[in-house]
Amino acid sequence: MAEALLDVTGLNKSFGALLATNDLSLSVRQGEVHALIGPNGAGKTTLVNQLSGDLIADSGRVVFRGQDITRLPAHHRARLGIARSFQITHIFENLTVAENLGLALLAGHGGNFHFFRHWRRAPRLTERLEEALTRFDLLQHRDQPAASLSHGEKRQLEVGMALVVDPQLLILDEPMAGLGPGGTVELTRIIRRLKGQLTILLVEHDMDVVFSLADRITVLVYGHDIATGTPAEIRGNALVRQAYLGEEG
Amino acid sequence: MLEVAAINAGYGESQVLFGVSLRVAEGEVVTLLGRNGMGKSTTVRAILGLLPITAGSIAYQGQALQRLPSHRIARLGIGLVPEGRQIFANLTVRENLLATAANSRRAREPFTLETVFALFPRLAERLRHYGNQLSGGEQQMLAIGRALMINPSLLVLDEATEGLAPLIRREIWQALTTLKDRGLSILVIDKNIDALLAIADRHFLMEKGQVVWSGTSDELRRKPELKSRYLGLEQ
Amino acid sequence: MLLFCEQLLNGLQLGVTLFLMSAGLTLVFGIMQVINLAHGSFYMIGAYVGATVALHSGSFLLAIFAALGASWLAGCLAEALILRHLYRRRHLDQVLATFGVILFCNEMTRIIWGRQPLFMDIPAALSGSVQILPGLPYPIYRLAVLAVGLAVAVLLWLIFTRTRIGMQVRAGAVNREMVAALGVNITLLYTLVFGCGAMLAGLAGLMAGPILAVEPGMGESILILTFVVIVIGGIGSVRGAFIGAVLVGLVDTLGRAFLPLLLRLLLSPATADSVAASLASMAIYIFMALVLVIKPKGLFPAHH
Amino acid sequence: MTRKQLFLLLAAVLLSLLPAAAHLFGNPYLLSLASRILIYGLAAASLDLLLGYGAMISLGHAAYVGIGAYAAGILHLHLGAPGLAPALALVADSEVSGLVILPLAVLAASLAALVIGALCLRTTGMHFIMITLAFAQMLYYFFISLEAYGGDDGLSLLGRSKLPLVNLDNDTHFYYFCLFCLIAFLLLASRLVHSRFGLILRGTGDNERRARGLGVNTGRYRLALFTIAGGSAGLAGALLANHSEFVSPGLLNWTLSGELMVMVLLGGIGTLFGPVFGAAVYLLLEEGLNMYTEHWMAYMGPLLVLAVLFARNGLLPLLISGRKRHG
C-alpha cells in the first residue's frame, strides 16, 4: 500500500446546529487521483476548506506529509505544497493572465518586498512563466485581463495557478462546473496528463470525469465518509447507490 | 399554463441555456431531468425572473413573464422551492412560513399553517426553532411549506430531495402526490427518476443547456437507454 | 452617589438619542449593504422642519408629524433617486454620492432658513423638572426623550419579531433574492425601510431641537458618533445598535464627568484637567478602537 | 502614442509652462493654486494606492496628511528656535532644514500609519472604513488639545523649509518643487504597482482568499502598503504646511478624508494619475463655483452625485478612452 500523503482523522465542523463535517476520515495516497463525491450539501466544500486552511476544524486531525496542519493558516499550508482551485472560479480578475500566473509563482516565497524592480524581472521567473503560459495554453492571452477570458479559459487559468508552483497535493473543487463539453474534455486531458506527477484530490459531480480519472473514490453523505474504494467498488456498493442515487433498496 | 419558448440565458459572458423550451399544463406534474451543470437550475432561475433571458419568451397563464420582476411572477402564482433550500436561517420555522405568506390569487382554500403542518407534521414540532437548527430534510419541508404559503398554482421544486435520507424522501414524494391531488401543477427537478416516474405526467431531459428529449412517463420507461445515458452512474 | 446616578441618567439619555440615529443606519448597512453618510442630514431635516412648524403653529404635536413626515419623505427620495442605484456598487461610490448629499443638504438649509440657528422650545407640558430621587431634580423633557427612545426600541423589537414586515426585513437581510422570489416587492420594502430609518433620524433631530442648537451641519457631529455606535454594536444588528448606543452614551458622559476627578488622584490639578479634557474628547474613539481590536466585527455581529 | 501618453505629455508640458503663464498674465495666485492642486494631487494619489490597488477603503487618510503637516510645523518651530538639542542644531543652522524636516515628516506619518494600520487591518469591509475614521478623529481631537502647538488655533510657520539649490520661499521654486515631488511619487508609485510587491498587493486587493491560498501572508503586504501610503500622505502634509505656512487640526478632520476620497473617485480610481486630475477638477470647481455663488456647495453636492451615477470609473478614464466605449 502506497504511503499516505494526506491523512484526515475524525474531523468535525459544525455551523450552529448544522454538522457540516461529521467524524470524517480520509486518506489520500501519494500519487493517486482521489475523487470525492456526494450529493449537494454533503459537506464536500466544507471539507476542502478545512484542508486548505480557509476554515479551521472544530476537532480532529489533518496530517500532511507527516506534519500536523490542523490549525495552520491557509498561506502556510500553501507553502507546504497544498494548492487548490475553487468551486466558483477564483482568479485575479483585474490582473492580466501573465500577472495571475506570475503571482502564483511568486506567492510561495516570503521575500517579495521588492518595491521598484518590475515583477517580471524576479530571478528565474521569465522561463518559468513562459513555460507555464505554454503548458496551460494561455500564451496568446498573456497580456489580456483575466476578466476578459472565456469561462473555460478562466478555469484553465485557475488550474494553472494551482499547478504552476508544483504542489504536492492539488485540490480541485468542482473544476468542471459550468464548462461546456469542449472545456470538459480539454480540462480532463490536462488533469490526466498530471496523473502520476502529483497527488490530486478531485471534488466533482460529473461522473464521466470522476470515473475516467479517479484511482480511488470517497463518498460523503451528511459530512461523513460512507465508503472509499476503487471506481468499480464504488459502483457496486449498495450503500452508495442508495445514498447518492437515492435508489431505495 | 407555463410555456417556456426557446430561451437563452447565462451568467455574464458564459451562456448556459441554448434555446430551452418546455411547457407545464394545468394540474400536471412535469420533471426536468439531467445531471448537474446541464442548466436545470438556470432554467428555473430564468422562469422566476432571477436571471434575465437573452432570447425567447416565457408565459404563464397567457401573461409574458420575461420583463416582470421576481415578486410579480411569484404573485402570479409560481411558488419556488430553490436549490439548496435557502431557508431564512435567522427566522424561526413559524416566521419562515409567515414572512412571505400571501394569497394574491384569492385561492378559495388557501394554505395555512395548519394545512402545511398536516402535510409535514415534523414542522409543527419545531415551530420555534431557527432555520439553521433544522436538519436537511426539515429544511426541505420548510422550503416547500414556505412556497405553499404564497398559495401558488404552480410549484417549482429545484432539487427536491437531493442529499436527503430515503425515509425523508419518501415523505416528500408523498407530500407532492398529495399536492398533485389538490390540483396543484408541479415542475420538479430531481435525479430520482424512479420515484418521479410514479408521480409525474411528463418529463424533459436536459443536456448541456438544451432539452434533448421530452415525453410521458410511459415513453421514458420504455427507453431505459435514456436513463443511463443522461442520468445514470453507468457508462 | 447622587451625582453618579444623575450622570448615569445623562449617559442613558444620550445613548437612546444615539440609538434612534443608529437603528435606521444599521438596518441600511446590514440589509442593503450600503454606506449612507447622509443619515445626519435626515436628523437635521427633522430638527429644522420640527422647529419651523413648532415656531409657526405653536404646536409640538404638529411639529412631530411634520418632522417625521419630512424626514421620511427625504429618506424615500434619497433612496429612490440615488442610493437604489448604488446597492450593487462599491462602498466607495456610496461614500462619494452621500457626501455630495451632505453638502447639498447643509447648503439648502442655509439657503432656506438662513445662517443663524433656529429656536425651538420645549413643549409646555414637558418643561420643568421632577425630583426623581430626593435631592436630584431632573428635567422632564430629558426623561421624555429617554422614554421615547426606549419606547422606540421596544416598538422596533416588536415590529421585528412580531410583524410580517419585520420578518421580511430580517429575511431580506440574509437572502434578498429568495424574498423577492416569494412575492415580496423587495425594492419597495427597501425604500420603506430606508424611509423609516430616515424617519427615526428625523425623530432624533426633532427631539434634540429643544435641547440643542438647530443649525446647519448639526448632523455631522452626531453622524460620526452614530457610526461609532454601529461599529461597536455590530453592523446590521438593531440589538447591537441599542447596546452600542447606550455604551457610547455612558462612556462619553461618564468620561467627561469623572475623568478629571480620577486623574486628579494621579496628577497635579492643572495637568489633570487638561489631560482629562483631551482624553474625554477622545474617549469614545479609544473605546471603539479597543472593541474592534478585541472583536473585529463588533459586539453583536448580525448573523450572515 | 496612445491617448493616455498624449494626455500625460500634454499635462506635463502645461504644468511645466504654468509659472511662465502666471507671470505673463501677472497672476501669481495661479501658481499658488496650482501648487495646492499638486499637493492635494499627491495626497489623493497616495490614497489611491490604498483604494485602487490595495482595496483598503480608508476614511482616515487625512490623519497622515495632518501628521506630516504637524511634524513639519513642529520641527520648523524648534529648528528655528534657540537652544535646541545639539544633534538637531547641527543640521538646523546649515540652512538646509528641509533635509531634516521633510524626511522626518514622512517618517512620522509612516510610523503612525504602521501602528494604526496594524490595529485597523484586523478588521475588514465596513468595519475597516469606520475604524480608520475613528483613529483619524482620535488624532483630530488630540491635536485640538495639543496646547503646546497651538491646539485648535493651529501653528503658524515663519517662512518655509530651507533646501539646498531651491528657495522654497519663492513661489515659482516652490511650485516646481511640488511638481518634482508629485512626479517623483507618481513614477515611484507606478513602479511600485508593477513590482513584485505591487503584483502581490494587487492580487490581494482583487481576491484576498485566493492570494492566501497561493501562500501569501496578505496581512504583511497590506500593512506595508498602508504604511507607504501614510508616509506619502505625510509628504503631502509637510508640503501643505510649507505651502500655507500654517498647520491646524482642521487638516485631520474627516471632511478632508472625504474630500480626498472624492478626488480619487472623481479622477479615476486605480489610475494614480487620475486622482491628481480629480484633485484639479475638485479644487478648480470649488474655486470656480465660489466665484459665482456663496452657495457653491449646493451645486457641488449634486455634481458629485451625478459623477458617481454617470461617470462610474472617474473622469480621467472617460477622457482618455474617449468615445471608444460607445463604439
Next chain:
Amino acid sequence: MKKLLTGLCTLALLLPATSFAADTVKIGMITTLSTKAGYLGEEIRDGFSLAMEKEGGKLGGVSVELLVEDDEAKPEKGKQIAQRFAQKDGIKIMTGIVFSNVAMAVVPKLVRDEVLYLSANAGPSDLAGKGCHPNYFSVSYQNDNLDEVVGQYVTETGHGNVYLLAPNYPAGKDHLAGFKRYYKGQIAGEVYTKLDQADYAAEIATIRDAKPDAVFFFLPGGMGINFVKQYAQAGLGGTIPLYGPAFSFDERLLAAVGEAALGVKNGSQWTHDLDNPANREFVENFRKAFKRTPTLYAAQGYDTAMLLASALRQTGGKAEPEALRQAVKKAEFASVRGNFAFGANQHPIQDLYIREVVRSDGGFTNKTVKKVFTNHVDAYAAECKM
C-alpha cells in the same frame, strides 16, 4: 479633447478679472458665511455694506468694490482667500475675519506684505501684544476685553465663588484668563469641554454638585445655545446666575435660545440701545434694510467701514499705505460706540458695558445695565513694541 479645453477655460476664469477704473479701491472681506457660524460673517458683511450704502456705494467719497469670500471658519481656507485677494485681485485693504484662529493664520503674513488689515471682530492677544504691527488695526476689541468687564462686574456684585467653563482650545483658555484678570474671588471649578460639544448634561450636573455662587462661561455660537438652554432646563437658571461675554448673547442667538437666556448678564463694548446719534442712525437704518436688530458684529462691520471712509476721505482717495495708515490711526469718525480711539497697539481704547437679556416685543434683546470701564486699555498694550 473638448473636455480638456473646458478645463483650460476654467483655468482662464481664474485669471484676473478685468480691472476696474484706477480710482476704485478694492476691499477684501474674508469672513465666515458657511458652517454653523455663518451668520456672524453675514452680520459683519451687512454692517459693512450698510455703511457703503449710506455713502452711496462709496466710502469717503471714493468708489470702492467689496469682495466677500467665505473662509468656512477654517484657517487654511482663510489663508487661501487672503492669498487670492492679494495676488490675483491686488487688494491692499482687508477685513472681516470672525475667528481668532483664522486671524492668527492669515494676518501676520498679510501685514508683513504691506496689506492694511482692519479687524472687524477677532482680536487675538498675540496681535495686540508681541505680534502687533503698524498695518494691523482692531476696530472691535481685544478678545479679553469682554471677559475682563464681566470679571470686574462679578467681583463688584460680590460673588465670591465662581465656576468657569470654556471649550478645550486656546481661545477658551484666553477668555477664562481675561475673566480671572479682574475677578478677585474663589474659583469653584474650571472645566474645559470638547469643542463643538452638543450635550452639557454632564457638566451641568457637576456644576449643580459644586454649588457655586455664579457660573462664568465662554461658549461661542451653537455651543452657547446648547449650554444656556440645557442650563435653564436643568432648573439652574433661577438659582445660580450665569455670566459670560457678549458672544453667546447676540440678538440672533437669543432668538434661538429663547426664554432660557432671560436675565443673563453679559459684557460688551456696544449695545443697540447706546444713546448717541451715530448709533441711533445705524440701528434705525439697519433695521430698515435687514428687518432685524443689528448685533455687535454688525456694529463692528459698520464701524470698520466708517473708519475706512474717514481715512480715505483724509487721503483724498489714495490707498497709499503710509498715508492711509496714518489716517486710520487718527480714528476720526463717529463710532456707534461713542468714544473711540486707538491705543499704542492700535487696538481700541473704549468703554465697556454690562448688558442684560430682556424681553422686547415678542423677542429677546440686550439692555445696557451699567458702564463698568471707561476708556479701557487692553492688557497686552504694554507688550507691543511698535
